[in-house]
Amino acid sequence: MKSLLTAAIAVFAIAAGLVAGSSQAQAATAVDAEWARTVEAAKKEGKVSVFLYQRDNVEAAVKAFEKKYPEIQMTVASTPAAETGPRLMAERRAGKFLWDICICGPTTPFGVLYPAKALDPIKPALLLPEVVDPSKWWDGKHQYMDGEGSYIFVYIGSTDLPNVFYHKSQVDPREFKSYWDMVQAKWRGKIVALDPRQPGRQRVGGRVLYNIPELGEKFLTRLFTEMDVTLSRDERQAMDWLAVGKFALCLFCGNIEAARTQGLPVEEFDVFRWKETPALSSGSNGSIALMNQAPHPAAAKVFINWLLSRDGQLSFQKIMNSDNLLVESLRIDISKDAVPAAQRRVAGVKYVNMDSAERSNQEPVNKLFKEIIKK
Amino acid sequence: MAKTETFNAPAVTRSWLPPMDGGTAIMAALIGFMGFYVLYPLTLIVINSFNTATIAEPEVYGLDAWRKAFAEPGIWRSLWNSIKIGLVLQIVALPTGIFISWLLARTDIMFPNALEFGFWISFFLPGLATTFGWMLMLDPSTGLINSWLRQMPLLSGLNFDIYSFSGIVFVHLVSNGISTKVMLMTPAFRRMDASMEExxxxSGASAFTTLCRITVPALTPVIIVVFLLSVIRIFSSLETELLLGVPWGxxxxxxxxxxxxxxxPPLVNQAAALGSIILLFLAIFIPLQRKLISRRQFTTVTGQFKPKIIELGIWRYPATAFVGLIIFILDVVPLLSVLGGSFMTRFGFFNLPKTWTLEYWRMALTDPRILQGLHNTLIVAVSAGVVGALFFSLIGYILVRTKLPGRGILDTICWLPSAIPGVLAGLGLLWMFLGTPIFRPFYGTIVLLVVAQVLGGITLATQILKANFVQLGKELEESSRMSGAGFWRTYLRIVFPLMAQTMVMVAVIKFMFAAQHNGAIILLATSETRTLSLLALDQVAAGYREVASITIIMITVLTLGVAIVARSFGLKVGIRAD
Amino acid sequence: MSFLRIQNLYKTFGGQVAAVNRINLDIAEGEFFTMLGSSGCGKTTTLRMVGGLEKPDSGAIFLGDQCLVAPEKNLFIKPEKRNMGMVFQSYALWPHMTVFENVAYPLKLRGIKGAEMSKKVEDVLALVGLAGLGERPAPALSGGQQQRVALARALVFSPKVLLLDEPLSNLDAQLREEMRRELKSLQQRVNITVIFVTHDQIEALSLSDRIAIMKFGVLEQVGTPEDVYFRPATPFVRDFLGKTFLLSGKVASANDQTISVDIQGSSSASLNLPRGKALTSATKSLTQGQSVTVAIRPEQVNLTSGRQDGRANMVEATLQTVQFLGDRYEYTVTLGTETRVLASPEQQSAKSGDRVYLELKPEGMTLWPSEK
Incomplete structure (x- = not known):
């Protein structure tokens, strides 16, 4: 099976790269056949199991797969952020290879599964031409989180982080051109932040600030040692405090759309006001990895190709974008209607890519926070 | 003297206890079983604390995790904070709980049953709803009560800050600091032999002096257990402290x-090292309290059963009003918080363009996962309730009523799990299930969720049962043994019906634990075995806190329904107070 | 002047049946007064009302000239203010205290401390025969010892009245006898007024100065032990206290001194009863030919094998069986169609089937309306 697959890819590569015209059609036929065989095998397996980082509508978003392939039944599971690694590793050590796919945040695949050699390269599993074609993706290439560039495929790149919100009657947004504007005496004691040592958006947000070249360690140190930032462990608590005017600024917060719709006097700084380099990040569900010894290898392949296809990405992006979350596919050949216009990626702008191997590393950020957050 | 005549040869050889070898066998089996069931996962946690590798690597053993964990900044202060909360809370909650239990069980206070049930409701209401409710009331700048106080002429100087040490203690007090005590102690007060007080x-003591110097000391075993349970619980308590403590460091x-x-990546080993300290503390402390209790005999219920109600006279109305007010404080805020959370566009915001909405109910009720969640919840919670009550009552009975060796070990085993935060406990269970050939085939099925949840609230359950067995006069069983019934028959025909009320209470509590708590099963569930409480967690993760709170309402209503049915059943079967 | 007076005391539980139905009692100072009856007769309720543990619905209780309770006047003195000692059936020792602490408790409440307290406690423990056991935890004692502790606790503060609620009922037979004797001597030494509740007639008869026999909340008879035993006022009292030998007959004649009764089923028997002793409250008037029952305690019947002339009140009977019981013989006899059992310390020469004669002591006979 594997060799067949490799052969098929080789054929495809040759076909795509060297031959033109009629032979292209020939190659396409070979790919089609390969795809048909995989789908056939997947239907025979009848099942695919996906481990998720449970957030927002991700369960519904991946289960859209069942509509397209009703013969393949889907099992999902999730654990709160950081427990995913321990659970999956414990299962595997006990010989329970239960999961085909992991869409479980940036750090579990990168920090646990990949170093533990629990993943198969995903690159060879990409079959559909529309998935394989790098020109259909942002920056003209496939993005991988791992240094080898073949295990953890990144398909989301959103611009929203680190999420800074403000109270409308306390803050004149025109005063803010740079993140450094937050570190002014007048905002002392007026900033609430979700605790960036916690898993989720706040942790990624912290890492974003750390990795933006104009900010980094220096900015975070000033922010957390001079500004008397109040930390919260609860998104709702932080947002409510902002809404009642207890604080003027809310860092790493979420759910702005809902709050706005409900009529709260809160607003989001749009990303392009900052003069610092903006960041792109995959968020909690923007990367996909293929587990090795997967119980349903063919179905896993079908799922991966479906999710990364135009249809799959369109559907995923549509379902995932909510009041709470901004999700923009790295595919560039699909409509971005689901993403608020002000937050869309802009071609030609240089971004800090948060999902590189280097920037995915949380350790230096942890170390810094241990020093600067004394509370 | 007809009695002695029936005392013929075969009756004499019948032992009071299960025959020594049989009894030892039961004990060995229980210790073996419980040791495996409870100690094994805990041992795995301890072992893991010595694993210095990351979870991605194969194990390497050493002391690194311990060193690093205790070098964490603020670790000792946090330990002291936990102890401080536990102690201050108990200093307030214990006397209040004792006094209310006494009023409910021993005096002619009005509507004792309805009032008692008010405390059950408080116990069953989700703690998070209580915390959010009181955050709305007592926020120092925007709290409703504080705003109201500012408008009052004389009270304008008063301002409560819930984000403080006393705020945290207060929320614990009203969420279940008092209600647990009333629930546990009222039945004990009710069963006490009234002639002790008479x-x-x-002898010349007033009703109040009698309460302080006779009733309370005579109920020492129950009170000590209730005290310890609450103190230990503080070590696994988390949510309130996160919401009310973290903002001020x-x-x-x-x-x-x-x-x-x-x-x-997760530092499970360091977390395990911190958890191991609690276990160590318990392993020393629990045998000590055992010694303390077992030094004296505390039979306060005898065969002549005549509970006598103390007449409060003119104090009857103030007393009723006092307990009514406490229940109001305990129940109304969380109830409003739960309901408000489900009908308000945004809980706590009364001036929105659209303050009220049914949208969240529509979303909750049309969530396709809800039926399966309900189905799974019922399977898990009913099994946990029934199996738990039966099995733990046997343990409680053996601990209290036999002289078998190893009781101390068994008792200590039952205390250990409740002090471990859910995250660690869940990992311990996960490792056990995956590491054991008999469990491994069931991995991923609902069977293991049941197995995990039967363990939930084990300490509470066994201690309630024990305290009640201690109180049950021995002669009631001895007369059964004399009548020719063996150990098992006595247990089933005499002990069981006499303890029915307690058993029902234990079953309901276990049902509640299984339905509401998810620390132990979160790592075991999949979309097919998801219970309602896990569904609520998923809904919170998805940002639909209001929808989640409706799912929690469903769990609460389910639990309260079971409690009402069980309570009426229990009151019929058990010993009546009146 | 009575010491403790109970007037028209009335109490219902739940309003249906009167547990105590308008009883009146006068108890003298230093008297050992017993309330006797089967369970549910209201004796314990009466005792508890005296102690203040129950409130009467109506009536009043006086101690000396102090009114303890009178619902009509809305007057109620709490139990702790009545200065009465009480011993409970279950002893109600407090399990969290030692013997010493149990006994010292009433003293502490009265502000007696230190050496004085210790001395009083040790004295009373010595009085009840528990000297030196003060440091034991209360539940570690035997039943008899617990009973003594309860007694010591009730006596230690020299109460005006001692209330005893079936204190001996939880003891075994031998211990009960021993405690009974001790209780009596203790009461005589301390010279305290005692109200004692029991269902045991032996205890009642042996301990009491006077006994009140209760049934369904009503006093059946109040009198000295001899009064109630030999001269029961009602058939209930008669049958409740010991065995009774009953003979049916008809009144043959009656004058101021003597009543003559013909016994049925025995041609020769005609009994002469001294009128003053034989008449009970149940038999005020008599007419000739009226059916009556003659009752006598078995120990006041003499069984002889030969008829002795010149002696009155002899009844002829047939001996059925004789049983030797160690300290006595038990004779089963038939009178006509009825069978009776008699006991006598003396052995008779008569054998089964022999004709025997029963001699009834005149002063022991009482006369009752005929029972169907």
């Missing part, structure tokens, strides 16, 4: 454990 009255021990476990 003897004190005849106040951390407790469980926060530190969870923070380490949720580090990236």
């Amino acid at each position: 003897a004190s009255r005849m 106040f951390y407790v021990y469980s926060t530190k454990i969870v923070d380490l476990a949720r580090q990236e």
Whole structure:
């Protein structure tokens, strides 16, 4: 099976790269056949199991797969952020290879599964031409989180982080051109932040600030040692405090759309006001990895190709974008209607890519926070 | 003297206890079983604390995790904070709980049953709803009560800050600090032999002196257990402290454990090291309290059963009003918080363009996962309730009523799990299930969720049962043994019906634990075995807190329904107070 | 002047049946007064009302000239203010205290401390025969010892009245006898007024100065032990206290001194009863030919094998069986169609089937309306 697959890819590569015209059609036929065989095998397996980082509508978003392939039944599971690694590793050590796919945040695949050699390269599993074609993706290439560039495929790149919100009657947004504007005496004691040592958006947000070249360690140190930032462990608590005017600024917060719709006097700084380099990040569900010894290898392949296809990405992006979350596919050949216009990626702008191997590393950020957050 | 005549040869050889070899066998089986069931996962946690490798690597053993965990900044302060909360809370809650239990069980206060049930409701209401409710009331700048106080002429100087040490204690007090005590102690007060109090009255003591010097000391075993349970619980308590403590830099021990476990990559080993300290503490402390209780015999229920109600006279109305007010404080805020959370566009915001909405109910009720969640919840919670009550009552009975060796070990085993924060406990169970050939085939099925949840609230359950067995006069069983019934028959025909009320209470509590708590099963569930409480968690993760709170309402209503049915059943079967 | 007076005391539980139905009692100072009856007769309720543990619905209780309770006047003195000692059936020792602490408790409540307290406690423990056991935890004692502790606790503060609620019922037979004797001597030494509740007639008869026999909340008879035993006022009292030998007959004649009764089923028997002793409250008027029952305690019947002339009140009977019981013989006899059992310390020469004669002591006979 594997060799067949490799052969098929080789054929495809040759076909795509060297031959033109009629032979292209020939190659396409070979790919089609390969795809048909995989789908056939997947239907025979009848099942695919996906481990998720449970957030927002991700369960519904991946289960859209069942509509397209009703013969393949889907099992999902999730654990709160950081427990995913321990659970999956414990299962595997006990010989329970239960999961085909992991869409479980940036750090579990990168920090646990990949170093533990629990993943198969995903690159060879990409079959559909529309998935394989790098020109259909942002920056003209496939993005991988791992240094080898073949295990953890990144398909989301959103611009929203680190999420800074403000109270409308306390803050004149025109005063803010740079993140450094937050570190002014007048905002002392007026900033609430979700605790960036916690898993989720706040942790990624912290890492974003750390990795933006104009900010980094220096900015975070000033922010957390001079500004008397109040930390919260609860998104709702932080947002409510902002809404009642207890604080003027809310860092790493979420759910702005809902709050706005409900009529709260809160607003989001749009990303392009900052003069610092903006960041792109995959968020909690923007990367996909293929587990090795997967119980349903063919179905896993079908799922991966479906999710990364135009249809799959369109559907995923549509379902995932909510009041709470901004999700923009790295595919560039699909409509971005689901993403608020002000937050869309802009071609030609240089971004800090948060999902590189280097920037995915949380350790230096942890170390810094241990020093600067004394509370 | 007809009795002695029936005392013929075969009856004499029948032992009071199960025959020594049989009894030892039961004990060995129980210790073996419980040791495996409870100690094994805990041992795995301890072992893991010595694993210095990351979870991605194969194990390497050493002391590194311990060293690093206790070098965490603020770790000792957080431990002291936990102890401080536990102690201050108990100083207030214990006397209040005792006094209310006494009023409900021993005096002619009005509507005792309805009032008692008010405390059950408080116990069953989700703690998070209580915390959010009181945050709305007592926020120092925007709290409703504080705003109201500012408008009052004389009270304008008063301002409560819930984000403080006393705020945290207060929320614990009203969420279940008082209600647990009333629930546990009222039945004990009710079963006490009234002549003890009457003897004190005849000796010249007033009703109040009698309460302080006779009733309370005579109920020492129950009170000690209730006290310890609450203190230990503080070590696994988390949510309130996160919401009310973190904003002003106040951390407790469980926060530190969870923070380490949720580090990236997870520092499970360091979290385990912190958890091991609690276990060590318990392993020393629990045998001590055992000694304390067992030094004296505390039979306060005898065969002559005549509970006598103390007449409060003119104090009857103030007393009723006092307990009514406490229940109001305990129940109304969380109830409003739960309901408000489900019908308000945004809980706590009364001036929105559209303040009220049915949208969340529509979303909750049309969630396709809800039926399966309900189905799974019922399977898990009913099994946990029934199996738990039956099995733990046997343990409680053996602990109290036999002289078999190894009781201390068994008792200590039953105390250990409740002090471990859910994250760690869940990992321990996960490792056990995956590491054991008999469990492994069931991995991923609902069977293991049941097995895990039967363990939930084990300490509470066994201690309630024990305290009640201690109180049950021995002669009631001895007369059964004399009548020719063996150990098992006595247990089933005499002990069981006499303890029916307690058993029902235990079953309901276990049902509640299984339905509401998810620390132990979160790592075991999949979309097919998801219970309602896990569904609520998923809904919170998805940002639909209001929808989640409706799912929690369903769990609460389910539990209360079971409690009402069980209570009426229990009151019919058990010993009546009136 | 009575010491403790109970007037028209009335109490119901739940309003249906009167547990105590308008009883009146006068108890003298230093008297050992017993309330006797089967369970549910209201004796314990009466005792508890005296102690203040129950409130009467109506009536009043006086101690000396102090009114303890009178619902009509809305007057109620709490139990702790009545200065009465009480011993409970279950002893009600407090399990969290030692013997010493149990006994010292009433003293502490009265502000007696230190050496004085210790001395009083040790004295009373010595009085009840528990000297030196003060440091034991209360539940570690035997039943008899617990009973003594309860007694010591009730006596230690020199109460005006001692209330005893079936204190001996939880003891075994031998211990009960021993405690009974001790209780009596203790009461005589301390010279305290005692109200004692029991269902045991032996205890009642042996301990009491006077006995009140209760049934369904009503006093059946109040009198000295001899009064109630030999001269029961009602058939209930007669049958409740010991065995009774009953003979049916008809009144043959009656004058101021003597009543003559013909016994049925025995041609020769005609009994002469001294009128003053034989008449009970149940038999105020008699007419000739009226059916009556003659009752006598078995120990006041003499069984002889030969008829002795010149002696009155002899009844002829047939001996059925004789049983030797160690300290006595038990004779089963038939009178006509009825069978009776008699006991006598003396052995008779008569054998089964022999004709025997029963001699009834005149002063022991009482006359009752005929029972169907």
